[in-house]
Amino acid sequence: MNALMCHAFGPISRLRLESAPDPVPGPGQVVVRVRACSLNFPDALIVQGLYQVKPALPFSPGAEFAGVVEIxxxxxxxxxxxxxxxxxxxxxxxxxxxxxxxxxxxxLPAGMDFAQGAAFLLTYGTALHALRGVAGVREGQTLLVLGAAGGVGLAAVEVGKALGARVLAAASSAARLELAQRHGADAGIDYSTQDLRRRVLELTDGRGADVVLDPVGGSYAESALRATAWRGSYLVVGFAAGEIPRLPLNLVLLQERRVLGVYWGEALQRDPQAHLRDVEQLVTWFSEGRLRPPVTERVGLDGALDALQRMAARQVMGKVVVEV
Ligand SMILES: NC(=O)c1ccc[n+]([C@@H]2O[C@H](COP(=O)([O-])OP(=O)(O)OC[C@H]3O[C@@H](n4cnc5c(N)ncnc54)[C@H](OP(=O)(O)O)[C@@H]3O)[C@@H](O)[C@H]2O)c1
Incomplete structure (x- = not known):
């Protein structure tokens, strides 16, 4: 079979599309004929050896996919x-x-095609786990989403709306904010040109956001924490900007803020029942048209390497799906 293979942890450019042996299932396993695989930021980290999980070499990246059971x-x-x-x-x-x-x-949920199915579980699962499971977002609260035109960000915008929150989207360009607003965001903040904290305070009558979901980190993290309301929650979801921020704890003390970690992949193994409840909720919302997996680009397996590089370089919006 053809596969995009990683033989050594290092630059994404070293991945090779090549012929690999067909996999054989062990007990309790199945072989899936992959029809579509979406790209997630962790796919770019894993091949560089920068992710918390390091698969045995050689391996193909591609965390989530949809297809047909073959064996x-x-x-x-x-x-x-x-x-x-x-x-x-x-x-x-x-x-x-x-x-x-x-x-x-x-x-594969009813009404979902393979591309949407490949762009569903990880981002929406992370968003619902973070917003409902970890932060307990309630109707009427204000949610600020950073990186709001990215995979996790757009999912958080839609899940936040489905939970009844008012959603403020923050992203780095007008086009990205437009995409977030098409997916339901109530207002947009361009944090490449505007002061994030000041804009959030203006949009919330000085209160700040009740919940902040941050998959970006870097230099935005401190402004986002400062934009969090009294007793609000700041969710640490990821560090797409590359730098793991260090935050002054006086900002936590002074407003009795909560800083909460989110690790969906680990949480679903520790509490599979909660994960199943989340999946049922997400499938229901999808069937009601409240979630729309944002497949913005489709490429073939021969375009996957280039797309992974663009994702790591902040050049994609929504979800890229590799149709295999
Ligand atoms: N904790 C968990 O359970 C969990 C689960 C899934 C993913 N994650 C993490 O969440 C983060 C986002 O994942 P994703 O799949 O949503 O990624 P994505 O689709 O690439 O979105 C990331 C967003 O981050 C922003 N960004 C800022 N600086 C960037 C840079 N230097 N390079 C790339 N993007 C940059 C970009 O938006 P702007 O240009 O608008 O700033 C981009 O849209 C990753 O760190 C991932 O590892 C965590």
């Missing part, structure tokens, strides 16, 4: 050969076939 291993009752599924496998999706534990698969 089932010993002891697998669900799914069956021919079933359309979505998977969060961690890696392996940028290939024609991927072997994955059956428990990591879900049926």
């Amino acid at each position: 089932v291993g010993e002891g697998v009752r669900h799914p069956r050969v021919g079933d359309a599924v979505v998977a969060f496998a961690g890696h392996g999706g940028l290939a024609e076939r991927c072997v994955v534990d059956a428990v990591r698969l879900l049926p």
Whole structure:
């Protein structure tokens, strides 16, 4: 089969599209014929050896994908050969076939095509876990989302609206803010030209945002924490800007703010029941038209390397989907 392979942790440019052996399922595993694999920022980190999980070499990146079950291993009752599924496998999706534990698969939700299915679980799962599970967002609260035109950011905009929040989107260009507003954001802040804290205070009558979801970090983190309301929550989701920020704790003390970590991949293993409840909620919202996976670009497997490089260089919006 064809696969985009990583033979050594290092620059993304070293990935190679090449012929790799077809995978064979072990007990409890299935082989999925991949139809679509979306790109997530962790895919770019994992091949560089910068992610908390380091797969055995060589491997294909591609954490989440959708496809059709081709072979089932010993002891697998669900799914069956021919079933359309979505998977969060961690890696392996940028290939024609991927072997994955059956428990990591879900049926492709009704009304969802393979591209949307590949762009669903990770970002919306992270957003709902962060906003409902970790921060307990309530109707009427104000939510500030950084990187609001990125994968996790756009999902957080839609999930925030579905939870009844007023959503302020922050991003680095007018085009990005327009995309976030098309996905439901109530107002936009261009943090490349505007003072983030000042704009949030202006938009909230001086109160600040009740909840801040930050997948970007870097130099925006301190302004975002300063824009968090009295007893508000600042969610640490990721560091797409590259730099892991250090925050002065007096900012936490003075406003009784809460700084909360979010680690979806670990949380779903520790509490699979909560994860299933989240997935059911997300599928319901999708069927009601409240979630619209933002597939902004489709490329083939031969375009995946270039797209991963553009994602790492802040040059994509929404979700890039690799159709295999
Ligand atoms: N904690 C968890 O459970 C969890 C789960 C999934 C993902 N994550 C993390 O969340 C972050 C976002 O992931 P994603 O898949 O949503 O990524 P993405 O689609 O690439 O979005 C990231 C956003 O970050 C902003 N950004 C600022 N500086 C950047 C830079 N130097 N390079 C790239 N982007 C930059 C960009 O928006 P602007 O240009 O508008 O600033 C971009 O849209 C990543 O750090 C990822 O590892 C965490």
